[in-house]
Amino acid sequence: MESEEREKAGKQPSDLTDWFWRWTQQQKDYNLNELDIAQLLAANTFGASFNTTVVLVQCLCELATRPKYISLIRQEVIGVLRANNDTWTKEGIDSMKVLDSFIKESHRYNCFDHAGTPRVVKQDFRFKNGLHIPKGTVLMTPNAPMLFDEEYVKDPFEFDGLRFYELANNSRTPEMLRYTSTNPHYLQFGDGKHVW
Numbered sequence: 001m002e003s004e005e006r007e008k009a010g011k012q013p014s015d016l017t018d019w020f021w022r023w024t025q026q027q028k029d030y031n032l033n034e035l036d037i038a039q040l041l042a043a044n045t046f047g048a049s050f051n052t053t054v055v056l057v058q059c060l061c062e063l064a065t066r067p068k069y070i071s072l073i074r075q076e077v078i079g080v081l082r083a084n085n086d087t088w089t090k091e092g093i094d095s096m097k098v099l100d101s102f103i104k105e106s107h108r109y110n111c112f113d114h115a116g117t118p119r120v121v122k123q124d125f126r127f128k129n130g131l132h133i134p135k136g137t138v139l140m141t142p143n144a145p146m147l148f149d150e151e152y153v154k155d156p157f158e159f160d161g162l163r164f165y166e167l168a169n170n171s172r173t174p175e176m177l178r179y180t181s182t183n184p185h186y187l188q189f190g191d192g193k194h195v196w
């Protein structure tokens with residue numbers, strides 16, 4: 001298997017199959033094989049295409065019902081493309097801050113994981129306030145309630161496509177307000193060691 005050969009040659013994983021192969025080798029207790037890797041790849045492809053499609057469709061619906069954003073976003077995209085010889089580059093896309101803000105607001109407003117980060121507690125745990133969680137409990141976090149909580153989001157029931165653009169402009173850590181950034185009050189991409 002190519003992933004195995006690459007690992008033996010001391011090379012870094014070059015794609016998801018390599019990463020999954022490396023991970024299966026680390027799970028000594030489970031004797032995982034190529035079929036498990038194929039299943040992981042299929043599950044990943046499903047998750048990746050489902051989430052991105054839902055977000056994209058919601059953005060298009062928001063744009064259709066809020067056409068004032070169309071020219072703003074179009075202007076930004078055209079400007080960036082012109083500056084990059086009419087070529088799409090990662091840096092160019094990263095610099096589309098209005099677009100990024102609109103996507104983030106659309107996903108906030110149409111949040112589809114109302115409860116997120118499902119986890120199974122592996123050992124009895126007691127929080128500092130005395131709350132006891134027994135081993136085996138399934139826990140989820142209140143994703144949507146936080147996205148509509150005035151403590152974290154100003155006028156949460158208003159759709160504001162420039163909300164995160166403006167917040168970022170007034171922040172010393174604007175990168176924390178980009179679409180794919182996470183923090184304990186914004187769990188749209190989950191939380192925990194894999195996210196960090």
Ligand code: HEM
Nearest residue numbers: 044047048051052055113116117118188189190191192194
């Ligand atoms: C807008 C698009 C996406 C959204 C909203 C999204 C959201 C999520 C969420 C909520 C989780 C659970 C995290 C947790 O429980 O802490 C997750 C996990 C995951 N996502 Fe996505 N995702 C998106 C796109 C993608 C794409 C494009 C890929 C791969 C190409 C991907 C790969 C994964 C993988 C591998 C995991 C499992 C991570 C782990 O086990 O810790 N996702 N995603």
